[in-house]
Amino acid sequence: MKQIIELHGKGESIRAITRLLDVSRNTVRRYLREPGIPKPKPRAKRGSKLDPYKDYIQKRLSEGVDNCVVLLREIRELGYTGGYSILKEYVHPFRRWRRKPEVTVRFETKPGEQAQVDFGRYRYLTPDGTPRYVWAFVLVLAWARAMYVEFIQRADVAGFIRCHINGFARLGGIPRKCLYDNAKLVVLDRDEAGQPIWNKRFLDFALRLGFDIQLCRPYWARTKGKVERGVGYVEGNFWPGARFTDLTDLNRRAQVWC
Incomplete structure (x- = not known):
């Protein structure tokens, strides 16, 4: 030149x-x-495999779903052929701020010694937009971490007992102890000495099947941390992608997911 x-x-x-x-x-x-150093023309920006699915992802983010495992599963059903990393990179700026958890020493048990049980309530919308609720019974074997999940319409003692029977049958046995928080389904109150006043119907069930009832320290649900994480895992990984026609269909999908 x-x-x-x-x-x-x-x-x-x-x-x-x-x-x-x-x-x-x-x-x-x-x-x-045009005297001067010639500059190459900028290349057209290549499209991302994620581009066709960004509107859907934004819709799910607006609904509170920011779990990339769930989102990946859903958009792959829609035809997405890309990887997990590009999705995670895209979602990261939109993720809700999370408080760092406090550290707790984990209590370990022997095989068959303990199961931890909890209930979680989940909201859904009917086809006409009416909000409804179901309850999720979650049982986690403390040693094996095997999980049983069952959804029921009413959180009453009869349903609670039925879920235990189904869970024990599915997991292949009855543990020596079951750990609960201080829910009315298990313990009605405590007396002046701090001793539990049991729900007699549930106590009778436990005695008949031969497992001990173990309670968390009041206001310290972290005592049953394994099932607390299980409820959170159901809420974060299964429930956001749940699509079902009725309770039977929902429970069939939950068992496949487990």
Whole structure:
């Protein structure tokens, strides 16, 4: 380029410069018209495999679903063929702020010694937009971490007992102890000495099946941390992607998920 400008400055014609430097006339004209360092034209930005699904992802984020495992499962059902990392990178700025958990020393048990049980309530909308609720019974074997989940319409003692029977049958046995929080389904109150006043119907059930009832320290649900994490896992991983027609269908999907 420097030679072109110097020759042109000496009065040489474009044809002469072309002949002397063995370059095309268009090249000479371009350098004389726009002196300076030539810059390559910017490449068109390539589209991402995620682009067609971003509207759907934003819709799910607005509904409070920011678990990338769930989102990946859903958009793959819609045809997404990309990877997990690009989805995680896209979702990260939109994730809700989470408080860092406090550290707790974990209490371990022997095989068959303990199961931890909890209930969680989940909201859904009927086809006409009416809000409804179901209860999730979650039982986690403390040693094996095996989980049983069952959804029921009413959180009453009869349903609670039925879920235990179904869970024990599914997991293949009855643990020595079951750990609960201080829910009315298990313990009605405590007396002046701090001793539990049991729900007699549930106590009778436990005695008949031969497992001990173990209670968390009041206001310290972290005592049953394994099932607390289980309820949170159901809420964060299964429930956001749940699509069901009725309670039977919901429980069938929950068992497949487990």
